[in-house]
Amino acid sequence: MNMIVCVKQVPDPEAPPASFKIDPATNKVVPPPGVPPVISPFDEQAVEAALRIKDAKGGKISILSLGIGLLRDVVKKPLSMGADELILLEDPAFIEGDSWSTAYALAMAIKKIGQFDIIFCGRQASDTDAGQVGSAIAEILGIPQVTVARKVEVLDGKARVEKVTADGYEVVEVNLPALITVSNELGEPRYATIKGIMSAKRKEPIVWKPADIGVEPGKIGATGRRSKMLKLFQPVREGKVEIITGENEEDAAANLARKLVEVKLL
């Protein structure tokens, strides 16, 4: 199995909400000081999905990431978990895109990689929360997609995917090659092993520029955008909580019950 996993470096979504700031002049997030970026959590689960298939069937996993200022310690994490190679689309021309122009660059890089049976993406990036890049890559490459997977296996040359639904899941069989997006229901990604970390240290990422993957310059990054972001802002919270107290916790609890009945909420 030849697998490609697309991963994105994002501001750490686990950083405390109070540290989240936007610069209104640039419509951009101000990274909280001292909190390093991470790989978007669903993308890490996508790496885990690929590793489980590699464990069962063998194969090669290529990690593909687009951005600038990609911290090597961050983007090398999938290598330390067991992926085989890391390809970076690292150039200012690639960034500030929307789902479409980003997916176009990734799809062109995937074409250059050539051999693949499954492309994995996270179900959505934890910054844009759009969940479109996977579908766009599949559309550009003309391959089938299954989104929001909780389990992926390969059987008889097809992938068998458990797709999360509102009231459970469905088992979907898909012809290969295919694109699959992965959700948190897949389970925790594995930890890096010492051996993995040592081997990742020695591996240098392959860096591709726009000319390396034959993209049309007008279709990537900011110039290739189909949608424009007019404004990025933080919703205003009113914060008018009434704290119910009492002699002790049990008493406060009883007072809460009385209050909720009194105001007819219960």
Place this chain on the structure above:
Amino acid sequence: MADNKGIMIIAEALNSSLASISKELLGAARKLAADLGDEVSALVIGSGIAGVAAEAITFGADKVFIVDDPLLKDYRTDAWVATAEKVAKQVNPRIILAGQTTIGRDLASRLAFRLNTAVTMDCIDLTVDATSKQLMLTKPVYGGNARAIFTSDLYPQMATVRAKAMSPIAPDSARKGEVVTVAAGLDAAAIRTNVLQKVIAEVEGIKLEDASVVVSGGRGIGGPEGFKQLEELAKILKGAMGASRPPCDSGWVPETIQVGLTGKIVSPDVYIAVAISGSSQHIAGCGGSKNIIAINRDPEANIFKEARFGVVGDWKKIVPAFTAKVKELLGR
């Protein structure tokens, strides 16, 4: 683009009736139609779903396009996208709206790229710009920490809409509308996925999305045992139990009761958040509740910023005392 006319919603049928998200989309579409002087159509895709047409008209559709074909029985990306593409090219709408649902998020993203346009996903507000007449689409980003407003110059203008962000219109059985049947004309060989099995997680009692009272627990509950107490409280309040993501990821409760950005979106009258810190991604799922009641030992927890009433302390002491008092006061 002058040729694009009308607002089309992609409707979903659930057990042969119109899904609530589709009623909400029709409500949103009627508002946009009033601003644009346009008509509203609904596209219904599936097998044995023709009965949904009348309901769609009742809830605001002027026209319903029905594509009813055995090959469309299960949601399969290739079949549904090809069908929606065919109808969209025939109708040439100005706007296409879908729900941010299992079907909508898969279908709308791929359909947008097929139609050479753009889509904004998971919108909570849709307005029409007075000058350009383009959609201004507001969606939560950064796990709910921020919101962004998007537009596009491309047509059809597309968005998926979050559950419960929009209100349906009052159903009117006297409304008149036209029903148009469109042949799917699908090639079975071009459908590259197959649904082998559907697994429905059994949930006792009231459905989480429909409950007027929700009792939810977070990481602080510490294990599956604690959720039994929350379940009992939910039962007494004739409500449903939910959870934030950590208890689901830890396997303490089924994944299907996760409330949050990637789980269920609920908007009950009363949402009791027990030992939930209130991460943005959780608030994304419960922020629409009319009243949030927070029980948390950390007075600085973010959930108190969202709550109307709160108690600071250990849930292990508070929940049993609260449950006992509620039983007494309500005589249950």
